[in-house]
Amino acid sequence: MLAPERHELILRSLRRHGRLRVADLVAELGVSAITVRRDLAELDSAGLLRRVHGGALGTSPVGSDGPGSGLTIGIVVPSAATYYSDVIRGAEAMADRYGARLVLGVSGYDVATERERIDKVLGIGVAGLLISTALGDGDAGRLDNRLDEIDVPVVLMERAFSFPHVEREIDYVRTDHMFGAMIALRHFVSLGHRRIAISLAPTVTAYWLRSGVESAAKALDVDVYLSGTELPMRGDDPGGIAQLDAFLDECRSFRLKAVLVHSDEHGARLVERALDRGMRVPEDLAVIAYNDVTAALAVVPLTAIRPDRRALGETACDLLLRRLQAPHAPTQHLSLLPTLSIRTSCGTADRALEPARTRL
Structure with missing residues (x-):
């Protein structure tokens, strides 16, 4: 178990x-007493608890009258797995830090289910709501007035809805995926690539990635080919080999040796098939994946754009708790910049570029 995971469990147990x-x-964590004491010392230094002889006592960095003390807040997300699991953990850690309780609802990317989950969470009597809607920014025109009807403070996550799609401006925290596309293409250019293939899975993230690719291509003066071939995520996808071969044939026909692929799973399958066909990675095909959830586990570890999902959950929850404390403060629209993790699929050693920053 990693230290951040132990810290979360310690804080959660302390709240109980x-x-x-x-x-x-x-006994609970299955580690040594030395490890536990070191964890408690680190959490004490961060102001998240108070060490005492033989253990620790609870505290709050903002005192007993802090913005989350004793509150219950809701979080509704499209999925509790992969991408959003880290977002949830970040929000939960921040809620624990301020003494609040988090209640989860999952929509499964279904609008009707989402309405039910929102109603159920609101019915518990939550003080505020964190939500990543089933509809992405590209589908803003399909939004009804559901967000405007919510009568508690709301912070959107990974969504940037604004007027005229909502009547009132809503706080949001999102990843700047356009910037992610820019640093991917910029890295390819630094490696000498001027012609780049793009494969985007049909997800809500693709809306911003497509815009980012177009802007980056103009700024960097490179040629990009946006493929219409949908790549398979898993080895058991029907017609998967044919789809991979079709995309690789496109790359060969247009002399494209650099590929930006969304997401990790699609990139891993593409690399496997390229190797099966006798291609070398990265010499014949350099690959950058998007998301960096499982990119490091590919047969050839994938260079990847990494949104800081945990930081997104933490920032959104912190913003909501502060909104509850200061209801009339100015609305905030925050963008978190993703980073580039460089691995073997681009031919260089592991290191990270572009330290995470927050853009207002």
Whole structure:
């Protein structure tokens, strides 16, 4: 178990019990007493708890009257797996930090289910709501007035809805995926590539990636080929080999040796098939994936654009808690910049570029 995971469990247990004993944490976490004491020392230094002899006591960095003390807030997301699992963990960690309780609803990217989940979460009596809608920004025209009808403070995650699609401006925190496309193409250019193939899965993220690719291509003066071939995510996808071969044939026909693929799973399958066909990665085909959830686990570790999903959940939850404390503060639209993790699929050693920043 990694240290951040242990820290989350320690803080969660502290919220339940109010006081923790080192011996109990050793049994619960399955680690040594030395490790537990080190974890408690780190959390104490961060102001998240107070170490005492033999254990720790709860505290709040903003005091007992902090914005989340004793509150319940809701979070509704399209999925609790892969991308959004880190978002949820980030929001939960921030809620724990401020003494709030988080209640989860999952829509499965279905608008009708989403309405039910929102109603159910609101019915619990939450003080505020974090939501990533089933509809993405490209489908803003299909929004009804559901968001405007919510009578508690709302912070959108990975969505940037604004007037005229909503009557009132709503706080939001999103990843700047256009910037992600820019740093991917910029890295290809630094490696000498001037002709780049683009494969985008039909997801809500593709809306911003497509715009980012177009802007980056103009700024960098490179040629891009946006493929219409949909790549398979899994080996058991019907017709998967044919789709991969069709895309690789497109790359060969247009002399394209650099590929930006959304997402990791599609990129991993593409690399596997390229190797099966006798191609070398990255010499014959350099690949950058988007999301960096499983990119490092590909047969050839994939260079990838990494949105900071945990930071997104933390930032959104923090914004909501502060909104509850100051209801009339100015609305905030925040963008988090993704980073580039460079791995073997582009031919260089592991390192990270573009440290995460927040853009207002």
